[in-house]
Amino acid sequence: MSSKGEKKPLLLAFNQQSQRASFRESEYKAVPTSQQPELRKNGTDEVLTVSSSFSSQPVTYSWENITVFHETTPGNCLTRLCKKSPPIQKKILDNVTGIVRPGEFLAIMGASGAGKTTLLNCLTFRNSGKLKISGERYLNGAKVNIDTLARISGYVQQDDLFISTLTVQEHLRFQALLRMDKHLTYQERMIRVDEVMGELGLSKCSNARIGHPERGVKGISGGERKRLAFASEVLTNPSLMFCDEPTSGLDSYMAQNIVQVLKNIASKGKTVVCTIHQPSSEVFALFDRILLMAEGRTAFLGPVGDALSFFSAQGLPCPPNYNPADYYIHTLATIPGQEVESKKKSKEICDAYNSSESGNLVQEMVIANRSIKSSRSQELDLEPVKIQRSPYKASWFAQLRAVMWRSFLSIRREPAVLKVKAFQTIFIATLIALIFQGQTLEFQNVRNYQGALFVFLTNMTFQSVFGVINDITLELPVFLREHFNGMYRTDVYFLCKTTADIPVYIFFPFLFVAIPYYAIGLNPDVGRFFIACGIVILLANVATSFGYMISCLTSSTRVALALGPPFIIPLLLFGGFFLRNGSVPVYFDWLRYISWFMYANEALSINQWNGISFNDTRSPCPNHVCTEEYILKQFDFNPDNFYRNIGCLFALIVGFRILAFSALLKKTYRKN
CATH class of the missing domain: 3.40.50.300 (P-loop containing nucleotide triphosphate hydrolases)
Known part of the structure; x- marks a missing residue:
């Protein structure tokens, strides 16, 4: 350690600067010579000495x-609600x-x-x-x-x-x-x-x-x-x-x-x-x-x-x-x-x-x-000023670049988490394929097809929600400290965090559908396969957005995990599988319209039965010919609602993320 009063110069070799891999020097524009700190050679050594780069003013x-x-x-x-007890003040200082x-x-x-x-x-x-x-x-x-x-x-x-x-x-x-x-x-x-x-x-x-x-x-x-x-x-x-x-x-x-x-x-x-x-x-x-x-x-x-x-x-x-x-x-x-x-x-x-x-x-x-x-x-610019001054030293784009780099790096550096997600996805997808494999086009198997589709939705929902909750709540204290230190804005952090998570919640839902899809015997058309994958990916991102919202609204991982299921289960019940849409009580009917299960289930069902018709002498279908319209009618699904459902899933993604960002923004408000 340096002794009292010693001023240690900054001595570093030029070749050390070439080892910076993640951010290129070219990303930072040179400033005019008059504004740059003095850089001079120290004797005959090929080193840099920064004489005034990091100077500061004394303060009392x-x-x-x-x-x-x-x-x-x-x-x-009860007494607090009735305001019968005056507050007790304890003097600390x-x-x-x-x-x-x-x-x-x-x-x-x-x-x-x-x-x-x-x-x-x-x-x-x-x-x-x-x-x-x-x-x-x-x-x-x-x-x-x-x-x-x-x-x-x-x-x-x-x-x-x-x-x-x-x-x-x-x-x-x-x-x-x-x-x-x-x-x-x-x-x-x-x-x-x-x-x-x-x-x-x-x-x-x-x-x-x-x-x-x-x-x-x-x-x-x-x-x-x-x-x-x-x-x-x-x-x-x-x-x-x-x-x-x-x-x-x-x-x-x-x-x-x-x-x-x-x-x-x-x-x-x-x-x-x-x-x-x-x-x-x-x-x-x-x-x-x-x-x-x-x-x-x-x-x-x-x-x-x-x-x-x-x-x-x-x-x-x-x-x-x-x-x-x-x-x-x-x-x-x-x-x-x-x-x-x-x-x-x-x-x-x-x-x-x-x-x-x-x-x-x-x-x-x-x-x-x-x-x-x-x-x-x-x-020191300590006097009150009329012009509003940003508390951040880096520009918005510089903040975005740095936080985005760290967010992607953090995800890439979590091999254990990614391995667990991969194992969980492959294991459950394989299990579903083994359970539902070899379904034939018979009317009595329609319920099995629908069950397999609904399992896609429930598994991806819980996997996505709880994965996000565990991740976000652990990182929130770091974000709050860095934000209050004036490092980056709330919108920058939220945008970078949600963007960095997108590849994960595209790849794993796609893998989850791809493994059992043809083993079960779902609609064999290649286009319908990719549409099914897209719907499940949309649902996973809705669930992820819901997880963001719960995490930002709560103060700890334990509270967030406790609040997740009570909010999800009612939405799951109105997804059109356990209870037909037409049988929902009128006073609960509004819940259907915020249930991503309902939108995704109807869209998956429309996609699954599109262009499919088959003969089944044991079926109650007209003339024993089961068509798309008849099967969907049994579940109160309307083929005309397909694009509405896709649009509503996108709307839920945006809506939940706006609520999540608003909750996160509220956490950053300082009290006077």
């Missing part, structure tokens, strides 16, 4: 009188004020429940849906909003969320394409990717897949995952960096390395804020300033060295050879069985800080920062 971030309440409604469901300046590394510390994570969420405008927040936040003296903050800051969250099929390099390449400034060329973005991997020790695993430990997909180690999450934010060289427990899950050596990287970032004029839990003495020594919290209040905010004298002045000196971080946390913690005494001691410390020289100095700095707006505010 302050917050004043941050107070947070969480409201809960007591009583049972109580008038917290602070400031962090360029070049400073601030660590927020405290025992569990002290409010450090809530404070970080308030400072980053995140996870505040059910909280009532008051107070102000300022960047260089100007009031800040979430879009402004997102443009100039990075946020490393505690939970690592990645697309497991990507490699480390591919993930960072994707981040670079969408999060770095538009004026940077593709070559400069890849230089930055290689530099960050080198700084964080990810070069050796650059071609390793990320994996997903919880799903049993092997990949990089836990420490490497944490460093990759960190690299994703460092990539854009933000002016302000937030980190939530950056050392969580790491050994002491790697934790020190990660914190050292944060220290190096701060030493280059950046502003760094992190929450941390029980740092080692070596890690604690790297902090410039600490913010100690207790019971939602500020117990101390100031330089690390001043904390010792402050606690000593309160009659709480830190014992020799004792980790100061552990001592502060233990002193401010609420001890089980001694809650009253612990809270009293914490209150006395917080009150002492408010009246101390350190507390008054922080208050004066915050007021000064608020009163005199820095000239840097205008450089």
Whole structure:
């Protein structure tokens, strides 16, 4: 790791750039020379040195009188409905004020429940849906909003969320394409990717897949995952960096390395804020300033060295050879069985800080920062502007290109899933062929033909719906995080995801029909075979669209899987197989018109019996000649409805996807 103040140049060989396979450099147009960063030779070596590509402006971030309440409604469901019980407010943060300046590394510390994570969420405008927040936040003296903050800051969250099929390099390449400034060329973005991997020790695993430990997909180690999450934010060289427990899950050596990287970032004029839990003495020594919290209040905010004298002045000196971080946390913690005494001691410390020289100095700095707006505010575009500015750094087409590349790559990299789908399709199709094989054209076998057609519809429906639900719900947290980071639009993600799935839901339905079709003895005309395949493909895509809708409406895989069958079964019952269309009760008749089973079943039946007539002396057909019209009439199917049914299947695909996109869009709306 680089030492304090060291400025490591970006040194990379030219030939490394020729190894980029997925996105060609030609896709990124060169910018005018006046807008390009300075590229110069470093001595006699044939290497590139980027001197100003990733520069950023220093910022001072302050917050004043941050107070947070969480409201809960007591009583049972009946009393809540009658609104007889007033809500109970629990104060989580109580008038917290602070400031962090360029070049400073601030660590927020405290025992569990002290409010450090809530404070970080308030400072980053995140996870505040059910909280009532008051107070102000300022960047260089100007009031800040979430879009402004997102443009100039990075946020490393505690939970690592990645697309497991990507490699480390591919993930960072994707981040670079969408999060770095538009004026940077593709070559400069890849230089930055290689530099960050080198700084964080990810070069050796650059071609390793990320994996997903919880799903049993092997990949990089836990420490490497944490460093990759960190690299994703460092990539854009933000002016302000937030980190939530950056050392969580790491050994002491790697934790020190990660914190050292944060220290190096701060030493280059950046502003760094992190929450941390029980740092080692070596890690604690790297902090410039600490913010100690207790019971939602500020117990101390100031330089690390001043904390010792402050606690000593309160009659709480830190014992020799004792980790100061552990001592502060233990002193401010609420001890089980001694809650009253612990809270009293914490209150006395917080009150002492408010009246101390350190507390008054922080208050004066915050007021000064608020009163005199820095000239840097205008450089950072922090002042309110009348022209609406997009929060995305990449254009719509650049977003589409990058997300589409990742979506297709993710599907191609899931061989286990594709193998399971292939096995499931071939196995069930073969089983249907064996069960229904050798049907002859007799009136008593008409029900068997219809049963085989309906099995096509039911199997493809459930296979498609549940396949999509398991896929989309697992990927939604990644989408939401990346979207809120300003990487790509909701419509881009939805369009790319649904487009990438189309080949899968064309090939497998076609295979599913092709295997048993002629074995059963369905309409032998080749044209009718392809029409049958097309109808089943349409139905599979309707079911897929329905799966998108359920996934986007719900919040978890478990809820989505639980809601799927109750919605599907009623539509299946009105598909014209278990209950004739003419026998549907009038008050349920409307359900037929949103049932893809009804449209697909009628279309398949019309296609199957088109041009077929046969003699059967045992049949009730007129003159014992069974025709298309007579057979379809037995099921209340109308041959004139064929094109209507095809059109309605297309309409259901569009309708369900519009509802799915609307639900997904609602998830991305931020609350004020």
